[in-house]
Amino acid sequence: MVVSNFDKRLLIEQIRYMETEHPLACDTEEHFSDHNVHKDFEDRLWLRAQRLVEQHNLSLMLGRAAKLSRYVKMFIFFMAALLGALGSIYAITDNHTINIYWLLLVLLGFNLLSMLLWLTGIGLNIKGLTSGMLARLTSWLPEHLKSKSQTTDAGNDKNGMPFDKAWLDCHFSGAVGKWQLSKITHQLWLVYLFTGLLFLILLLMVRQYDFVWGTTLLSDSIFIKMTDVLSVPLDILGFATPSADLVQETRIGSLPSDTAQTLTVEHRYHWAQFLLGSLLCFGIAPRILLWSWSVMMYRRAQNLFTLDHYLPYYINLRQRLMPLASHGEIVDADTSPLVIAETQVKKPLPHALPVETQWVAVELDDNMSWPPPSIHMANDLGQVINRESLTLILQRLQGNRRPVIAVAVSSARSPDRGVQRTITSLMSNSAQRWLVLLKEHVDEPVSSTRLAAWYRLAEACDVPADHLITMIME
Amino acid sequence: MTESKQESSYPTINIAVVGHTNAGKTSLIRTLLRDDQFGNIEDTAGTTRSVEKSVIFAGDDAVLNLFDTPGFEDSSALLKALEDLSKTVETHLPADLLRGFISQTEKFPDFEQETKVLRQSLNSDVLLYIIDVREPLLGKYSDEVEILSMAGKPILPVFNFIAGNDESLKRWREQMARFNLHAALEFDTVAFDFEAEKRLYQKLQSLLERHYGTLQTLIDYRQEVWKGLVHAGAQRIFQLLTQVACYRREVAGKDGISDADVTSMQDFVREAEQLALRDLLTIFAFTQRDVDLQQLAVRDGQWELDIFSPRALKDFSLNTGATALKGAAAGAGIDLMVGGMSLGAATMLGAALGAGWATLRRYKHELVAAWQGHKWLCADDGTVSLLYLRQRKLLRTLTQRGHAAQNKIQLSDNVEHALPKRWHKVVKVLRQNPEWQHNKSSGLEYQQIQTDVINWLTSDEKVA
Numbered sequence: 001m002v003v004s005n006f007d008k009r010l011l012i013e014q015i016r017y018m019e020t021e022h023p024l025a026c027d028t029e030e031h032f033s034d035h036n037v038h039k040d041f042e043d044r045l046w047l048r049a050q051r052l053v054e055q056h057n058l059s060l061m062l063g064r065a066a067k068l069s070r071y072v073k074m075f076i077f078f079m080a081a082l083l084g085a086l087g088s089i090y091a092i093t094d095n096h097t098i099n100i101y102w103l104l105l106v107l108l109g110f111n112l113l114s115m116l117l118w119l120t121g122i123g124l125n126i127k128g129l130t131s132g133m134l135a136r137l138t139s140w141l142p143e144h145l146k147s148k149s150q151t152t153d154a155g156n157d158k159n160g161m162p163f164d165k166a167w168l169d170c171h172f173s174g175a176v177g178k179w180q181l182s183k184i185t186h187q188l189w190l191v192y193l194f195t196g197l198l199f200l201i202l203l204l205m206v207r208q209y210d211f212v213w214g215t216t217l218l219s220d221s222i223f224i225k226m227t228d229v230l231s232v233p234l235d236i237l238g239f240a241t242p243s244a245d246l247v248q249e250t251r252i253g254s255l256p257s258d259t260a261q262t263l264t265v266e267h268r269y270h271w272a273q274f275l276l277g278s279l280l281c282f283g284i285a286p287r288i289l290l291w292s293w294s295v296m297m298y299r300r301a302q303n304l305f306t307l308d309h310y311l312p313y314y315i316n317l318r319q320r321l322m323p324l325a326s327h328g329e330i331v332d333a334d335t336s337p338l339v340i341a342e343t344q345v346k347k348p349l350p351h352a353l354p355v356e357t358q359w360v361a362v363e364l365d366d367n368m369s370w371p372p373p374s375i376h377m378a379n380d381l382g383q384v385i386n387r388e389s390l391t392l393i394l395q396r397l398q399g400n401r402r403p404v405i406a407v408a409v410s411s412a413r414s415p416d417r418g419v420q421r422t423i424t425s426l427m428s429n430s431a432q433r434w435l436v437l438l439k440e441h442v443d444e445p446v447s448s449t450r451l452a453a454w455y456r457l458a459e460a461c462d463v464p465a466d467h468l469i470t471m472i473m474e
Numbered sequence: 475m476t477e478s479k480q481e482s483s484y485p486t487i488n489i490a491v492v493g494h495t496n497a498g499k500t501s502l503i504r505t506l507l508r509d510d511q512f513g514n515i516e517d518t519a520g521t522t523r524s525v526e527k528s529v530i531f532a533g534d535d536a537v538l539n540l541f542d543t544p545g546f547e548d549s550s551a552l553l554k555a556l557e558d559l560s561k562t563v564e565t566h567l568p569a570d571l572l573r574g575f576i577s578q579t580e581k582f583p584d585f586e587q588e589t590k591v592l593r594q595s596l597n598s599d600v601l602l603y604i605i606d607v608r609e610p611l612l613g614k615y616s617d618e619v620e621i622l623s624m625a626g627k628p629i630l631p632v633f634n635f636i637a638g639n640d641e642s643l644k645r646w647r648e649q650m651a652r653f654n655l656h657a658a659l660e661f662d663t664v665a666f667d668f669e670a671e672k673r674l675y676q677k678l679q680s681l682l683e684r685h686y687g688t689l690q691t692l693i694d695y696r697q698e699v700w701k702g703l704v705h706a707g708a709q710r711i712f713q714l715l716t717q718v719a720c721y722r723r724e725v726a727g728k729d730g731i732s733d734a735d736v737t738s739m740q741d742f743v744r745e746a747e748q749l750a751l752r753d754l755l756t757i758f759a760f761t762q763r764d765v766d767l768q769q770l771a772v773r774d775g776q777w778e779l780d781i782f783s784p785r786a787l788k789d790f791s792l793n794t795g796a797t798a799l800k801g802a803a804a805g806a807g808i809d810l811m812v813g814g815m816s817l818g819a820a821t822m823l824g825a826a827l828g829a830g831w832a833t834l835r836r837y838k839h840e841l842v843a844a845w846q847g848h849k850w851l852c853a854d855d856g857t858v859s860l861l862y863l864r865q866r867k868l869l870r871t872l873t874q875r876g877h878a879a880q881n882k883i884q885l886s887d888n889v890e891h892a893l894p895k896r897w898h899k900v901v902k903v904l905r906q907n908p909e910w911q912h913n914k915s916s917g918l919e920y921q922q923i924q925t926d927v928i929n930w931l932t933s934d935e936k937v938a
Contacts, residue, residue, distance in 0.1 A: 312753035332525035386613020418548035
């Protein structure tokens with residue numbers, strides 16, 4: 001079964017209304033966000049909505065509004081049919097003489113008025129005029145439901161009220177609502193007119209009526225002219241219509257009673273045809289036209305019905321169902337997980353360095369000038385910044401037998417394996433090993449993770465804890 | 475159409491994100507993915523120890539494969555090992571030397587992490603080399619570039635942590651130029667708006683001529699999605715403004731407005747703003763971490779400064795009147811000028827046609843209240859204006875992720891406190907249409923106001 005776009009969107013909206021009040025968990029959501037599914041956003045929303053319906057067993061609740069509205073519609077159609085039938089019967093059954101223009105006014109007058117109002121309403125886009133009572137009802141009902149659902153919320157977790165409200169909102173608001181109401185209005189009038197016509201034919205078939213007309217205020221010529229004008233389309237359609245003489249003769253009291261008897265058969269036939277033709281031509285036919293137009297516009301409005309993708313609800317779902325990126329696939333895994341030994345961060349006690357200490361700086365920050373004034377030039381071996389400088393310093397160290405080595409580093413920088421290797425090679429042949437953490441000034445913040453990393457490095461390089469000291473560069 | 479189909483049949487572009495340990499590789503990927511759950515970020519070396527792949531899509535087409543790699547830790551020793559190896563093995567291309575090295579990993583157990591980087595670099599189309607510009611120009615970094623260039627792949631240096639480090643950035647640019655790497659990208663993981671992201675893809679376009687169209691598709695797609703997010707944010711703010719401006723509460727006449735009435739109004743406004751805040755953070759996929767980065771006055775999804783506190787008004791240089799602290803205004807009766815305007819020509823005509831009861835119905839509450847001597851309690855102009863300014867600032871901060879980080883003083887300086895010219899007129903119209911509070915209207919006037927407010931919220935121009 002092909003589901004129309006409107007029905008898909010309706011279901012999605014119903015789920016949105018529900019989820020705005022009670023979030024629903026979807027067990028297979030990841031599946032819909034799979035980029036290999038190759039569906040657009042709304043298709044994914046629909047698939048997800050369908051899954052939710054299945055998972056939470058919502059189909060009964062979802063269909064409730066539609067089912068209810070079908071019953072209501074059937075009921076009002078029945079009422080319209082009843083009114084049409086009663087209208088016809090009451091208009092002509094009380095006596096055997098029918099006032100032809102009065103009857104036309106009764107059957108078509110209100111219809112015409114309502115049609116004019118509807119056209120004005122559509123033309124000027126005034127909701128209240130297009131469908132009268134129906135529009136009132138449909139604008140009141142959702143509000144009513146809303147307040148009702150708020151009051152019943154506390155007790156019942158999943159009543160279907162949001163579904164009903166969504167259904168009503170989708171069907172009876174905006175362009176869809178306008179044409180939906182127009183469609184129903186025309187249908188109602190059609191039912192009314194058809195049953196009216198049917199009962200009229202039945203009555204005219206089995207009973208004999210005399211047709212007359214009369215006026216108190218207007219002149220006779222107006223009626224004769226009007227009949228002529230009304231007859232033009234009827235003639236074309238092949239209905240027998242009364243001639244000018246015949247109209248004149250039907251005027252109440254225009255003929256002596258004896259001749260009336262001879263003319264009445266023709267009279268009756270022509271007037272009955274005129275009556276039925278007028279009903280068809282001026283009542284039913286325009287309504288059918290307007291109804292088909294409304295149906296057309298209704299379908300168009302349904303096709304144009306869109307979801308507001310800018311609502312936070314949809315934005316959120318888009319992020320979940322259509323992620324811009326995916327991650328988490330490890331392609332080259334770590335085979336030997338890093339074990340970070342817990343090192344206690346203790347502020348080392350200041351300790352005096354031997355006078356003959358040889359100083360080497362390793363990868364200092366740009367803003368630290370090496371050597372600082374406190375270190376004698378003769379004791380400074382230089383700074384390691386690349387392979388060449390390391391080689392040079394190592395060569396210098398070789399001339400020294402088991403020296404006391406102090407390696408100075410920026411405490412704010414993070415040590416890596418290269419730094420560790422460099423320091424190890426510098427200290428390899430030393431009698432005493434010192435690691436000096438340089439700080440630019442006393443208040444320079446150093447994160448505890450950085451400090452911990454330096455402590456670990458000192459441990460790895462066999463620097464005793466009391467040989468790990470902090471020095472201020474100022 | 476056929477063109478784009480051909481493009482989508484191109485293989486996905488493989489990008490290896492490489493660099494020294496702790497340079498911010500994982501941060502860059504997080505920012506590009508707009509996903510702060512990706513990877514681990516820590517202040518110590520060797521946080522990332524495996525190669526992890528992420529995919530960036532344009533619609534359903536996978537466009538970029540981003541590979542997060544472990545950081546280089548000892549490139550000098552690695553380069554030395556490679557040099558030693560080149561003496562024993564004869565190779566035509568430097569890449570062959572790398573392959574040779576990778577094939578003998580068991581000989582170099584120290585370089586397990588580096589081997590992964592090399593392997594991934596050889597398998598990628600382009601390398602994003604992340605640089606922490608705060609670092610001194612050390613030999614190990616030159617060694618890294620030298621090793622990476624052996625892979626024979628285009629390298630795009632990406633300068634990270636550039637905020638406030640202009641001098642270092644300049645030195646690093648010169649350093650990269652020495653390696654003939656002139657095309658580079660400035661990037662800040664904190665200060666990162668869509669334009670910055672676009673620049674990255676454009677740089678890639680110039681390096682990967684063959685993938686030009688694919689990357690353009692990606693830029694267009696991301697741009698469209700981004701625009702949608704901004705629009706959604708503005709629309710949500712408009713909804714909040716409508717809710718608050720349309721709020722009214724009937725107060726029985728004689729005793730005037732009680733404190734309880736005011737409190738209930740204030741609670742309504744607070745709750746509405748809270749919900750909007752939550753929605754906005756959701757729309758831009760922000761978390762408390764991002765909120766902190768942006769220096770937003772938001773804590774656990776709550777504004778730190780209550781909208782009815784006197785400081786809130788002062789922060790936005792709004793006039794504090796006598797009622798401003800309460801944020802309440804006694805309700806306007808029927809403002810015929812505004813009423814006429816908001817009812818619209820069609821309804822007025824309808825009324826003239828005899829459907830006057832529509833007008834009556836529209837004003838029936840007002841009329842009944844006027845007759846009974848009741849009053850309306852509304853949110854005052856100051857409150858609605860403050861709400862507008864605060865939300866506008868929020869939207870700006872969320873969309874321009876980063877002014878906060880580039881220069882901390884800039885954020886507060888950057889916010890204009892001016893309201894749009896037609897602002898007060900719009901608030902008046904909103905206030906006269908309480909039915910808009912919960913229902914969107916398809917009416918022309920409502921649509922027009924919505925368009926205007928969204929434009930005000932999203933436009934960059936300074937308003938007079």
